[in-house]
Amino acid sequence: MKRYDLIVIGAGPAGLSAAIQGANSGMNVAVFDENAKPGGQLFKQIHKFFGSKEHQAKTRGFRIGQKLLADAEKAGVEVFLNSVVMGLYENKEIMVMQQDKVFHYKGDTILVATGARENMIPFEGWTLPGVMGAGAAQTMMNLHGVQPGSRVLMVGSGNVGLVVSYQLLQAGVQVAAIVDAAPRVGGYGVHASKLTRTGIPFYLSHTVVKAEGTDHVTGAVIAQVDEKFRPIPGTEKHFDVDTVCMAVGLSPMSQLLQMSGCETTDKGGTVPVVNSCGETTLSGIFAAGDVAGIEEASSAMITGRLAGAAAANKLGFLSDEDFVEVSAQMKNSLRQLHEGTFSPQNKGRTDLTLTDEGIALSDSLFKYGYLSDGEIGRYPGVTEKKVGIHPVIECTQNIPCNPCQDACRFGCITIGKSITNLPIVNGEAKCVGCGMCVASCSGQAIFLVDDDYGDGQATVTMPYEFLPYPEAGAKGVALGRDGKAVCEAEVVSCRVSPAMDHTALLTIKVPKEMSMKARFFSQEVTK
Amino acid sequence: MSIYMDRNDDIGAFLPKPDDNLIVCRCEEITKGEIRKAIHEGMRTMTEIRRFLRPGMGLCQGNTCGKIVKDILARELGTRPAVLEDCTARGPARPVEIEVFGNEAGK
Amino acid sequence: MRITNHPVLDEFPKGRQVRFTLDGNEMQGYEGEPIAAALRAAGIMVHRHTAKLDQPRGIFCAIGRCTDCVMIVDGKPNVRTCVTPLREGMKIQTQYGVRGKE
Numbered sequence: 001m002k003r004y005d006l007i008v009i010g011a012g013p014a015g016l017s018a019a020i021q022g023a024n025s026g027m028n029v030a031v032f033d034e035n036a037k038p039g040g041q042l043f044k045q046i047h048k049f050f051g052s053k054e055h056q057a058k059t060r061g062f063r064i065g066q067k068l069l070a071d072a073e074k075a076g077v078e079v080f081l082n083s084v085v086m087g088l089y090e091n092k093e094i095m096v097m098q099q100d101k102v103f104h105y106k107g108d109t110i111l112v113a114t115g116a117r118e119n120m121i122p123f124e125g126w127t128l129p130g131v132m133g134a135g136a137a138q139t140m141m142n143l144h145g146v147q148p149g150s151r152v153l154m155v156g157s158g159n160v161g162l163v164v165s166y167q168l169l170q171a172g173v174q175v176a177a178i179v180d181a182a183p184r185v186g187g188y189g190v191h192a193s194k195l196t197r198t199g200i201p202f203y204l205s206h207t208v209v210k211a212e213g214t215d216h217v218t219g220a221v222i223a224q225v226d227e228k229f230r231p232i233p234g235t236e237k238h239f240d241v242d243t244v245c246m247a248v249g250l251s252p253m254s255q256l257l258q259m260s261g262c263e264t265t266d267k268g269g270t271v272p273v274v275n276s277c278g279e280t281t282l283s284g285i286f287a288a289g290d291v292a293g294i295e296e297a298s299s300a301m302i303t304g305r306l307a308g309a310a311a312a313n314k315l316g317f318l319s320d321e322d323f324v325e326v327s328a329q330m331k332n333s334l335r336q337l338h339e340g341t342f343s344p345q346n347k348g349r350t351d352l353t354l355t356d357e358g359i360a361l362s363d364s365l366f367k368y369g370y371l372s373d374g375e376i377g378r379y380p381g382v383t384e385k386k387v388g389i390h391p392v393i394e395c396t397q398n399i400p401c402n403p404c405q406d407a408c409r410f411g412c413i414t415i416g417k418s419i420t421n422l423p424i425v426n427g428e429a430k431c432v433g434c435g436m437c438v439a440s441c442s443g444q445a446i447f448l449v450d451d452d453y454g455d456g457q458a459t460v461t462m463p464y465e466f467l468p469y470p471e472a473g474a475k476g477v478a479l480g481r482d483g484k485a486v487c488e489a490e491v492v493s494c495r496v497s498p499a500m501d502h503t504a505l506l507t508i509k510v511p512k513e514m515s516m517k518a519r520f521f522s523q524e525v526t527k
Numbered sequence: 528m529s530i531y532m533d534r535n536d537d538i539g540a541f542l543p544k545p546d547d548n549l550i551v552c553r554c555e556e557i558t559k560g561e562i563r564k565a566i567h568e569g570m571r572t573m574t575e576i577r578r579f580l581r582p583g584m585g586l587c588q589g590n591t592c593g594k595i596v597k598d599i600l601a602r603e604l605g606t607r608p609a610v611l612e613d614c615t616a617r618g619p620a621r622p623v624e625i626e627v628f629g630n631e632a633g634k
Numbered sequence: 635m636r637i638t639n640h641p642v643l644d645e646f647p648k649g650r651q652v653r654f655t656l657d658g659n660e661m662q663g664y665e666g667e668p669i670a671a672a673l674r675a676a677g678i679m680v681h682r683h684t685a686k687l688d689q690p691r692g693i694f695c696a697i698g699r700c701t702d703c704v705m706i707v708d709g710k711p712n713v714r715t716c717v718t719p720l721r722e723g724m725k726i727q728t729q730y731g732v733r734g735k736e
Contacts, residue, residue: 034621034698035697035698035717036717036719041697046642046643060642084621084623085620086618086619086620086621086623087617087618087619087620088618095618095619097619097621097623097627100626100627100630101627101630101631101632102623102627102628102630102631102632103632117590117591117695117699118695119594120591120594120595121595122549122550122551122559122595123549124546124549126549126550127550127553127684127689127691127702128690128692129679129680129681129690129691129692129693130679130692131694132692132693132694132695132696133694133695133696133700135695135696135697136693136694136695136696136697136716137696139696139697139716140670140671140674140693140696141637142643143646144646144667144668144671145636145637145640145643145646145648145671146635146636146637146671146674146675147635147636147637147674148674148693150635170640170641170642171637171640172635172637172639214690215679215680215690216679216680216690216692251593251594253590255588255616255620256616256620258613258616259616259617259618259620266608266609266610269594270613465641465642466641467639467640467641468639502641502642504641550687550689553691553694553700553702554701554702556684556685556686556687556689585701586701586704586712587699587700587701587702590695590699590700591694591695591699591700622701622712
């Protein structure tokens with residue numbers, strides 16, 4: 001039986017990060033993954049990630065995946081694909097199906113990084129072709145280049161539902177509406193805002209009650225729910241859609257760990273009991289990433305690396321001093337991601353009313369998915385500066401992210417030590433209108449406003465990630481934060497540059513009094 | 528996490544509900560009503576329900592319905608899903624053909 | 635529908651174009667892409683009909699977990715089409731229960 005210092009199950013962000021750390025510490029590492037390609041779900045993440053530089057913020061997920069694979073290769077990690085781990089046993093042995101044979105391997109340490117599966121909710125017609133997981137839609141369009149449908153109803157307003165809805169639009173698919181049984185948008189306000197301003201409605205306190213069709217989906221019905229989440233008769237609304245996507249949470253895939261006999265607990269699904277480095281109650285068996293508790297890819301990479309370091313230290317490949325250093329660094333990195341409005345301790349809370357700075361959180365953002373015109377002025381990213389071009393940062397919740405601060409070389413933007421702080425725009429600093437902050441914002445919440453364009457006109461520069469790019473001189477309408485037309489607009493320019501990684505800077509000309517209202521551009525005349 | 532669910536606890540009689548014909552286990556085509564009925568007939572753990580009705584024994588091995596069945600069980604027992612144990616996990620964790628399963632290599 | 639122009643992804647790496655059959659009908663797709671992707675691009679929604687209730691099923695998870703998209707591929711039933719690469723000349727059949735239609 002072949003033996004490895006470290007066996008990693010799952011070649012996603014957590015598994016690969018652990019494997020790289022282990023191999024770089026001198027361990028003989030093997031990674032097993034049931035898929036034909038490594039990277040887990042990272043390669044379908046085409047949006048820019050949040051965090052700080054050390055979390056690879058403002059880098060698109062699939063590029064982080066490419067880097068992980070390159071690092072794994074450089075470190076000498078052996079990755080076995082199409083290798084289905086079917087069993088994990090207490091003596092740190094795994095049973096693997098490879099091609100048409102069953103193999104057994106032994107690891108002196110084992111890391112389980114099997115990730116998560118999508119939750120689903122049953123409703124009438126949910127077995128019809130056309131009803132699918134949001135992740136399925138994402139896989140079809142971002143990995144295989146095939147539209148999952150032509151018009152989608154999204155169920156779930158958490159970050160997955162919001163991010164996938166936006167990516168559907170980017171893939172040329174219409175999104176009819178986003179539905180959530182909860183009374184508040186679940187995901188980041190910035191993710192919701194970039195959908196609402198394109199005109200997509202949110203139906204909160206609503207649930208999907210029916211998918212219609214005989215052979216495949218031809219429509220869907222939603223209804224309002226009462227406080228116990230029961231549909232209220234008479235409140236039904238019908239949508240002409242051919243696809244219903246469900247983004248109603250994820251559950252850890254912990255069957256292998258349960259099989260091994262380690263202690264488990266419930267954290268939104270069964271997870272192993274682990275210490276601060278990811279070691280389970282079975283010495284030498286570790287867990288990292290979503291299988292140990294649902295989070296996202298950035299924290300999976302950190303917990304993976306931490307577990308890899310702990311495994312290396314356990315076997316003597318990494319000295320105690322080096323381990324203490326890596327571990328302190330990883331724990332600090334993780335702590336940064338665990339602060340703010342959406343921190344694990346705030347999960348499920350609906351009573352939050354203030355930001356960490358003591359500013360009232362936007363009620364409208366929670367209820368309708370956009371900031372109201374009346375609320376916008378109270379945030380520190382929005383200055384009252386009326387002379388010359390300047391950034392307007394509509395970032396109103398404490399989310400762990402700070403690339404905008406580094407993007408501005410002229411000191412216009414300050415976030416400070418804690419990366420969950422709201423960005424502050426310094427009205428005194430000289431903005432040159434380079435737009436690097438606009439492109440760096442993973443939440444697409446930064447705009448450049450110039451009220452002095454002349455002739456009573458102002459320009460608004462916005463992040464734009466749709467094709468075709470509008471041409472200079474093109475006329476259309478400016479849409480407000482709520483997606484409704486606010487005025488006529490003309491395209492001044494649409495700038496693209498490699499440094500902005502496919503986020504174009506679209507500048508439109510609008511009447512001066514609309515500069516704080518116009519937030520999107522549409523060439524189609526809206527009804 | 529597991530608390531013992533006394534099967535003598537009275538959870539009341541099985542009462543039909545309008546959504547009883549919803550498919551819960553997509554692989555084995557088992558409905559919500561069948562599962563609820565089984566609970567009232569005495570199947571009070573995930574493992575018992577799986578053995579009795581086969582949800583989670585189909586091709587996907589409970590990947591989709593596991594959580595839904597647990598939610599139904601918790602509701603019928605008047606408790607939270609978090610205190611209920613999952614079905615016993617054992618290898619092979621993925622469906623595998625017997626021919627392959629018997630093909631031991633790499634000893 | 636295939637996505638030809640994408641604002642973020644410059645290209646979708648694909649193999650050569652290959653021919654296969656679905657229930658005897660000639661179809662085209664790209665070598666190495668999942669069978670399910672080729673079928674979805676061709677507008678096919680129904681992969682199988684269930685054993686008990688004869689209900690249609692299609693793509694549901696697209697990553698090989700849910701097994702809803704299984705079909706008969708080259709005579710073998712229960713093949714997960716979302717993770718099985720397409721090859722030239724593949725014979726794909728809609729699955730009824732665990733069988734093809736006579």
